[in-house]
Amino acid sequence: MKFGIMINEGPYNHQAADSAYQFAKAALEKGHEIFRVFFYHDGVNNATRLAVPPQDDRNVTKMWQELAEAHKLDLVVCIAAAQRRGILDADEAKRQGKDADNIASGFRISGLGQLIEAGIQADRLLVFGD
């Protein structure tokens, strides 16, 4: 079965990203497909490569990167939500005249249409948020 997942909150402040990760991992291990993981609202903050969580805690961004690497996941960050909150890739940084970018590898920035498409293509869409 094909799943779509939407994540509405950033890592650490809320459990949403952790729950979504555990769900995605279980689904993949059972042989299901994840059509796309879409990061919206503060969820875009999952996609920064600049976070340095404490040594004795999990690294949520890295967890997503490794899961994506192993299963060719499509991790999509909403461009409008990301711009509001300061998550940029190199192209966006250039276009906006910013001197740095912070997106982690494995994530890509795109439009809200990608969320609707996930709703259409996936057999089930699950939302994790606050």
Add this chain to the structure above:
Amino acid sequence: MKFGIMINEGPYNHQAADSAYQFAKAALEKGHEIFRVFFYHDGVNNATRLAVPPQDDRNVTKMWQELAEAHKLDLVVCIAAAQRRGILDADEAKRQGKDADNIASGFRISGLGQLIEAGIQADRLLVFGD
């Protein structure tokens, strides 16, 4: 009178930073002093210079920068909370082996002791959060 202000949420997702800003602005215009504004939890996300909010909306980071500039405000970002969430200054980026930093000018990164000190030094401490 001397105020301390703690902000627990990032910009846009919650009104906390906006309310704190309006309060601080009113207090300063009435001739009061703001001893320190301390950004904690997701509040550290107020301090990114990479955000590009829509043209027809406010720019919360810029609002803080301009208020700080005009009134010599001390805008302090909690280092532990900032590391978890990927808000770094150049020194921290170097120390952590990161290839970029994203802190906005006018903000400084420091420890939680700065919050306690604000509680001790200020006549009133106000918290804005979720």
Add this chain to the structure above:
Amino acid sequence: MAMLHTVNKSSFDRNTFESCLRLAKEGSSVLLIEDGVYAAMKNTTAAEQINSAMGTLTFYVLGPDMDARGIKADALIDGFKIVDYNGFVDLSIEHDSVQSWL
């Protein structure tokens, strides 16, 4: 010591306001801000609780947050005083300490 309590959550969504009323001491003031302002409206399921607390607590509501949400002054429960951000600053000075109910 007189305390200023601020509540920024809708009383219909969360228990924040209810807890504030339970723990605010007689003579304290309560200021509703952000989504907290909805509790100041008449004819809601929360109104009775506020009416019965009017004798022991003083209630304020932040005007700019009311305006943003389309709440007119005549929709408020009798006894609520409307303040702006200047009034919020004054209230925090007039009271000995401020507790934010988050």
Add this chain to the structure above:
Amino acid sequence: MAMLHTVNKSSFDRNTFESCLRLAKEGSSVLLIEDGVYAAMKNTTAAEQINSAMGTLTFYVLGPDMDARGIKADALIDGFKIVDYNGFVDLSIEHDSVQSWL
């Protein structure tokens, strides 16, 4: 169509769970996750409401979230079924759609 409703908020803090119970149709399932799991405990002010909904809805609770919060299986209201993340995945497949109450 049978729907899976997930609730991730404490029923003591927010109205989320109450709204879910009001709007979930007979034959639906409710899965408590994250801070939502507290509502599954016996002897709380929420327990009666759940007991009376047991006839029309099926209730599940996410074990890993119970464990994290120190809730033992014997503290649960009778009728709650404990699932892990695999069970969560299965439930989302067995039902026609999933609604997250946030």
Add this chain to the structure above:
Amino acid sequence: MSTIKKFFYVNRKAPYGTVYALESLEVVLIGAAFEQDVTLAFIDDGVYQLMKNQSTAGIGMKNFSPTYKALGDYDVTKLYVEKESLEARGLTIDDLMDLKWEDEDDDWAENDSIRVVTSAELADIMSEQDVVLSF
């Protein structure tokens, strides 16, 4: 993509205190281009999103309430408001914005977009949906 699915947007949060109402509306507008079957539900504090006379100058935030009036032009015409949520908040439909849509199949007749429904009715509508987006 030829599949037509029923998309259901659940709005349960008040505007301005959090960004969910605004960013949910942004999804609805983008989603409208995909020609799916779109329904919006306003439950609990979500009903406050539709209040008349919103004026945000004093808080320095953008007033996005006029966008709801544009939904009809995007063929988003089914806005269900739960009666019980309105009543608990002391509100009636007169406190909400007057949202209309024009029916091109009926000589552009003006119709109300907002329909007040009971929880039981809303539960029926909800149970028929394919994709539920909540914010």
Add this chain to the structure above:
Amino acid sequence: MSTIKKFFYVNRKAPYGTVYALESLEVVLIGAAFEQDVTLAFIDDGVYQLMKNQSTAGIGMKNFSPTYKALGDYDVTKLYVEKESLEARGLTIDDLMDLKWEDEDDDWAENDSIRVVTSAELADIMSEQDVVLSF
């Protein structure tokens, strides 16, 4: 700094679902070095922070509940738990961790850190505080 102020930490949120409990504890630990008069209150879902037997392996998050046991060593010895909040949740003090502190002025006698108080008692304590930190 010679001023001694009464610092009051208000904990009203459950652990793990949000980070507030954990990051609040981090403030308390740092704050202990400042030798102020420190009191912690556990109200509403905050009482869940003190539950026994927390085990987070299944959710992949750090179990920070042992840190509460260390508070006594930092001279943080006043943890007030609201009785009404416990009761509404079907809990008794036996469901909470057994937190102790040793009184160096009384031959290191062991004392309970947790004190269950009524809302009326807690309201009195709260009204005497100088700085209220809520998360």
